[in-house]
Amino acid sequence: MSTMITEECINCGVCEPECPNEAISEGEETFVINPALCTECVGFHGKEQCAEVCPVDCCVPDPNNPEDEELLFKRAKEIHPDQADGLELGPETSRFRAS
Numbered sequence: 001m002s003t004m005i006t007e008e009c010i011n012c013g014v015c016e017p018e019c020p021n022e023a024i025s026e027g028e029e030t031f032v033i034n035p036a037l038c039t040e041c042v043g044f045h046g047k048e049q050c051a052e053v054c055p056v057d058c059c060v061p062d063p064n065n066p067e068d069e070e071l072l073f074k075r076a077k078e079i080h081p082d083q084a085d086g087l088e089l090g091p092e093t094s095r096f097r098a099s
Contacts, residue, residue: 002038002072003048004062005031015050015059021079024050024064030058035065043076043087 004014005015005097009030016024016031032048051059069089077084 001066002035003033003050003059004035004065005033005042005050006058006060008056008058010056010058012055014053014055018049018053020044020049023077024080033059033062035062037070037075037079039076039079042072043089052076 002012007030011026011030013026014016016026017076018024019033019038020041021037021039023034024031025034026032048059051057069088073087075087080087
């Protein structure tokens with residue numbers, strides 16, 4: 001699933017610069033995540049960086065956009081073709097590899 005920002009967002013903006021795909025932007029009332037660009041940080045970080053820095057925990061999995069790790073990793077490579085060879089699935093990548 002891609003990540004979404006809920007209505008609890010306080011518009012602090014700390015999530016926006018953390019996204020490696022520039023998927024987060026300021027919406028009309030809250031920040032929003034473009035699901036076509038969101039990879040849940042797969043290939044870059046072990047956890048979604050927006051969720052890690054959010055002070056109100058409003059960056060959550062979007063139940064309307066179910067996606068598996070393989071698809072998210074493929075998208076990351078497509079968004080960043082210049083970095084594709086350096087992207088890796090880490091041992092603790094997102095919720096796909098929960099302990």
